Amino acid sequence: MKRLLPAFMRNAVEMSFMGVTFLTGLAIAFLVPVLSLFLSDELHVRPLLVGAFFTVNAVMGIIIGQVLAKYSDNLNNRKPLIMICGIAGILGSLLYAFDRHFGVLISLGIVLMSLCGSMTPQLYALAREYTDAENKQAITFSTVMRAQFSLAWVIGPPLAFFIVANFDFTRLFTGVAVLYLLCVLIIVRYLPVIPRQIVAPDKSAGSIWQNQRLCLLFLSSFLLWTCNSMYLITMPLYISKVLHWQQGLAGWLMGLAAGLEIPVMLLAGRYSLRIGNRRLMLISGVSAVVFYVVLLLSQQPLILFLAQIPNALFIGILAGIGMTCFQDLLPGYAGQASTLFSNSIRCGGIVAGMLAGTITEWFRFDGVFLCALGLSACALLALWRISSL
The missing domain is CATH 1.20.1250.20 (MFS general substrate transporter like domains)
Incomplete structure (x- = not known):
């Protein structure tokens, strides 16, 4: 017993x-x-x-x-x-x-x-x-x-x-x-009480923002979450005003993506040691680029539903292991690392709202997806740079 x-x-x-x-x-x-x-x-x-x-x-x-x-x-x-x-x-x-x-x-x-x-x-x-x-x-x-x-x-x-x-x-x-x-x-x-060993501040290390890998990771996470928020803001209007589909299809698209994200997260966690967190994050960035390319090139319902597969890979990996990547780059500062990841999401939401509204007003919905493609490509470059440091 x-x-x-x-x-x-x-x-x-x-x-x-x-x-x-x-x-x-x-x-x-x-x-x-x-x-x-x-x-x-x-x-x-x-x-x-x-x-x-x-x-x-x-x-x-x-x-x-x-x-x-x-x-x-x-x-x-x-x-x-x-x-x-x-x-x-x-x-x-x-x-x-x-x-x-x-x-x-x-x-x-x-x-x-x-x-x-x-x-x-x-x-x-x-x-x-x-x-x-x-x-x-x-x-x-x-x-x-x-x-x-x-x-x-x-x-x-x-x-x-x-x-x-x-x-x-x-x-x-x-x-x-x-x-x-x-x-x-x-x-x-x-919830457990975990006594912590307080990490003495390393004055020679300076600000956490002097950590180049951390800055690139924050930038890539911020850009990818901005893209996702722009998509969530724009897609329901795009479906009803441009494609003239029923509004319910937007819910089905987002529900399908959310459902697919769960097994992606679990698989990413299971195989992270074998594949490596950095490679998984690169897969997330590539999937984002593929997803926004598809949005720009196709308006067919079946294609857009199939496009939720790279969308789920993109968000599932980013949401599943992104926070752990921040924590790995800030050992001993789990609170700050976790909050940096959360703040990258919040910052992405702020910028996405301003960008989506402005771009839609002047360049319509294709401009939003083109902007998301450009931002996701920049995020992919930042992730690639992290791997080379």
């Missing part, structure tokens, strides 16, 4: 990581897709202010995330910080559920949800410390965690729109608060 108990505890710990990741992903998938609709229909906010809300939200998320990341890497134990982020998610969700003042939501609401947004990179940082302490494969564990997040996004947005259509925003956001409450309970009960 004594020999079985440690194995059981390890399994409970690992399941808690997966459970918190899935519940967090579900909460985000409930909130993000309907947020613009909430601001427009419920608060009757002008489109300009809707855009300002998303911009402030992204910028504040980057600032708070990076500050907390640097602070967390000086803590002996990051579990209490993850709990605080979860509590901020509960309070922020309840504020969205019951407050209808735009000024309150764009200030206090964004601060609370930005604190909450730091929970995901901190959770991945704790997972890296756990796998290192247990002598487990970090890449395999993190990709399985990331697959839980993707699974939540397969089912979350349709369920969120169903709740809004049949009930109201108050019940939806209250549900988000309940999800974060479950996260906090799991964190308190099951």
Whole structure:
């Protein structure tokens, strides 16, 4: 019995990581897709202010995330910080559920949800410390965690729109608060306490941005996430206004890509040691280039559905092992590394919104895909440069 108990505890710990990741992903998938609709229909906010809300939200998320990341890497134990982020998610969700003042939501609401947004990179940082302490494969564990997040996004947005259509925003956001409450309970009960050896700052090393490989990795990740965000913003409009297909086909395309990403993530984690993280990242960059070439050259439904295979390779590998690549380049600073990866996604979203709107206005949708092709090619060159350093 004594020999079985440690194995059981390890399994409970690992399941808690997966459970918190899935519940967090579900909460985000409930909130993000309907947020613009909430601001427009419920608060009757002008489109300009809707855009300002998303911009402030992204910028504040980057600032708070990076500050907390640097602070967390000086803590002996990051579990209490993850709990605080979860509590901020509960309070922020309840504020969205019951407050209808735009000024309150764009200030206090964004601060609370930005604190909450730091929970995901901190959770991945704790997972890296756990796998290192247990002598487990970090890449395999993190990709399985990331697959839980993707699974939540397969089912979350349709369920969120169903709740809004049949009930109201108050019940939806209250549900988000309940999800974060479950996260906090799991964190308190099951997540491990991993005592950390504080890494003494190396003054001779200078800023982390003097790490050339790290800068190139951040640049390539930022460019690839910008391309993906431009695609997600543009594709529904492209399908309805240019191809004149039913809007439902956009959902099927994105759902197919999300479903394919999960096995890609798992396979990337399984074969990362054999193939190598850098080669996998190069495969991700090549797949992105192929995907945007197909979007430019074909408008056939079957071809666009088949194109979701390179799209899934592109996103599945990037999302699955990208964070681990950052952590490998910043040993001992898992919090900052995980947050840098998350901030590359946030920065990509900010730039994608501005680029997609401007390019569509002047050059139509083909210009967006051409821009995405150029950016993905630049990302591929940056990844190739990392391999040669």
